[in-house]
Amino acid sequence: MERLRFIIKRFALLIVMLFGVATIVFVLTKLVPGDSAVANLSQRSLSDPKIVEAYKVKHGLDQPVIIQYFIHIKNVFKLDLGTSMRTNQSILYELKRCFPATIELATLAILLSTIFGIFFGIISAMKRNSIVDQIVRAISVLGVSIPSFWFALIMLYVFYYKLQILPGPGRLSASFSAPVAVTGFYMIDSLIEGDFLKFIDALKHLILPASVLAAFTMGLITRTTRSNLLDVMSTDYIRTAKAKGLSKVSVIVSHALGNALIPVLTVIGLGFGNLLGGMVLVETIFNWPGLGQFAYNSVKSLDYPGIIGVSLLIALNYMLINTVIDILYGTIDPRVRCK
Amino acid sequence: MNQKEPLLNIQNLSVEFRTIEGTVYAINDLSYTLNSGDILGIVGESGSGKSVSSLGIMKLIPNPPGKIVNGKIIYEGKNLVNISEKEMEQIRGNDISMIFQEPMTSLNPIIKCGKQIAESLILHRGLKKKVAFEQAVEMMHSVGIANPEQRAHEYPHQLSGGMRQRVMIAMALACKPNILICDEPTTALDVTIQAQILDLIRHLNKEMNTAVIMISHDLGVVSELCERVIVMYTGCIIEESSSQELFENPLHPYTIGLIKAIPKISKDREPLQTIEGVVPNAMEKTDGCSFWPRCKDVMLRCKQELPPMIQVKQDRKVRCWKYVVGNRHEGI
Ligand SMILES: Nc1ncnc2c1ncn2[C@@H]1O[C@H](COP(=O)(O)OP(=O)(O)O)[C@@H](O)[C@H]1O
Numbered sequence A: 001m002e003r004l005r006f007i008i009k010r011f012a013l014l015i016v017m018l019f020g021v022a023t024i025v026f027v028l029t030k031l032v033p034g035d036s037a038v039a040n041l042s043q044r045s046l047s048d049p050k051i052v053e054a055y056k057v058k059h060g061l062d063q064p065v066i067i068q069y070f071i072h073i074k075n076v077f078k079l080d081l082g083t084s085m086r087t088n089q090s091i092l093y094e095l096k097r098c099f100p101a102t103i104e105l106a107t108l109a110i111l112l113s114t115i116f117g118i119f120f121g122i123i124s125a126m127k128r129n130s131i132v133d134q135i136v137r138a139i140s141v142l143g144v145s146i147p148s149f150w151f152a153l154i155m156l157y158v159f160y161y162k163l164q165i166l167p168g169p170g171r172l173s174a175s176f177s178a179p180v181a182v183t184g185f186y187m188i189d190s191l192i193e194g195d196f197l198k199f200i201d202a203l204k205h206l207i208l209p210a211s212v213l214a215a216f217t218m219g220l221i222t223r224t225t226r227s228n229l230l231d232v233m234s235t236d237y238i239r240t241a242k243a244k245g246l247s248k249v250s251v252i253v254s255h256a257l258g259n260a261l262i263p264v265l266t267v268i269g270l271g272f273g274n275l276l277g278g279m280v281l282v283e284t285i286f287n288w289p290g291l292g293q294f295a296y297n298s299v300k301s302l303d304y305p306g307i308i309g310v311s312l313l314i315a316l317n318y319m320l321i322n323t324v325i326d327i328l329y330g331t332i333d334p335r336v337r338c339k
Numbered sequence B: 001m002n003q004k005e006p007l008l009n010i011q012n013l014s015v016e017f018r019t020i021e022g023t024v025y026a027i028n029d030l031s032y033t034l035n036s037g038d039i040l041g042i043v044g045e046s047g048s049g050k051s052v053s054s055l056g057i058m059k060l061i062p063n064p065p066g067k068i069v070n071g072k073i074i075y076e077g078k079n080l081v082n083i084s085e086k087e088m089e090q091i092r093g094n095d096i097s098m099i100f101q102e103p104m105t106s107l108n109p110i111i112k113c114g115k116q117i118a119e120s121l122i123l124h125r126g127l128k129k130k131v132a133f134e135q136a137v138e139m140m141h142s143v144g145i146a147n148p149e150q151r152a153h154e155y156p157h158q159l160s161g162g163m164r165q166r167v168m169i170a171m172a173l174a175c176k177p178n179i180l181i182c183d184e185p186t187t188a189l190d191v192t193i194q195a196q197i198l199d200l201i202r203h204l205n206k207e208m209n210t211a212v213i214m215i216s217h218d219l220g221v222v223s224e225l226c227e228r229v230i231v232m233y234t235g236c237i238i239e240e241s242s243s244q245e246l247f248e249n250p251l252h253p254y255t256i257g258l259i260k261a262i263p264k265i266s267k268d269r270e271p272l273q274t275i276e277g278v279v280p281n282a283m284e285k286t287d288g289c290s291f292w293p294r295c296k297d298v299m300l301r302c303k304q305e306l307p308p309m310i311q312v313k314q315d316r317k318v319r320c321w322k323y324v325v326g327n328r329h330e331g332i
């Protein structure tokens, strides 16, 4: 009961936040200098005032700002995000097309970084100050500080060009056709089609970009896990657990980890939100038709509906993830629930 | 009783902490015995090594930086200093249990109280989860927790400090240990709660015949509960006596000072007496008695030589040159 109320409260808060974000995004697009007509109409069309006028009417740019704002808010909640000035497709359609590619990549990346990050963090804390600890810490610093575009190129060079064990850019090899879109995730859609080879091919294409993206978050997770575990290991309740006669491993598994991983959840959540925003550089290098590429193209052509759509989606991602993390916090830590 | 092997026999125990700033000599040549069913009190100012000596018995001194550098801890014929970690795990919580000063932080915040108690029973008695939980509830009942069925399903933050300390006691006693070490169990609690907890410990000592080591900086607590008392100063025992005699006739100047410093409720308000000076830095090892800079009766010899433990009479020991027969007062 207490838990259900907690969850409902979190979701109510989510709607309020979404409203705020929609407002901020609108204000920002109005503050940015640049005329979208100039960016989207050809030189010849621009010289014809009628065409420019028609363009402005079509996109509501002739209305007073306050009216534009109310229309904007209403549309956001109706999920009517307008039409892209660049592609003339509805923004919702565009996002549905490119977002699954990003989700698929981001999910694999966050899984990799969580599994390895927590594992390395635990090892590092248990073997504190040993050579293993030093190596793990060096790797995590490297992961956090290495520039992703450079790392991406190195990985491509080594595994694709030199060793030839993994495929190059793209989501599938040329010999396969894209699976019929059910979920938009190639790994799932290919399985639905029953084409196992296509599934393997899709997975292979994911490995390099996912590893590149995972490096940063993994570094953060390793460091957070290590330092939290060390903190927790010196608390009074761990001493109590040892005084009970529990072995070192039991103490860590059943008493220390739960407490130490609570803050790590936040890092994982932020990392996932970050990845879901679409990583422009990595998506470009790996020719990944995801949200990052769409965002980049929208900004380049001052496609307001596109920019607004992407921004709202990214904000929504963060808010959803935060809500989920909060609920998980409440599930793990009973003290959070009653606040 | 006296002829029997003591339950616990600590001989010449020394513990050091090797820190970056230097070596802390926390325990110096500590020896005492505990008989089964006894309640032994250990008193001393904070920093005198009470906690470290009891953690030493549990082999829970944080290492690094702490290390037992010398001595023996004999329990049931085994020297705990030498046995393996595996063997020690079977003794902890099963034969020897410990409760700590800070009830607010000594329980795991994300595990239900009942489960934390049941854990020892599962570990040492091999009970099934459900049976262990039921026994945990019974245990909570016997340490005076009202509504134990409900409390067992609550988390530590839902309980008051006194309740949490009761949970700690239930946890420590779940496997009916032979020895219960209480490290200032009531220091963080209100006076009324303090009395209740002490009553409980006394009651459980009688009922379960568990020997208790009661550590406190509060002489009042110790005098109320213990038959025998050890006074510690800078990691050394400086006096050992029955509780009654210690109060009626303290021997060591430090003990005399401690007893004078207890606030008394009387009609005319005398100013509180304190022992002047501060506890010396545990990083410096002096040749003489570590109390001499604060001692009113200091003699030349006190500064040069560590006094031996002197058996004044049956069950009465003191570490002070004043009581060495034939020792002349040589002045300062
Ligand atoms: N982890 C540690 N590192 C360094 N010194 C310590 C540590 N724990 C205790 N000590 C030192 O050991 C001495 C005895 O401490 P303690 O047993 O906690 O005193 P008490 O319990 O009597 O107040 C003190 O001088 C203290 O500074």
Ligand SMILES: [Mg+2]
Binding pocket: B050, B051, B052, B183, B184
């Ligand atoms: Mg202490």
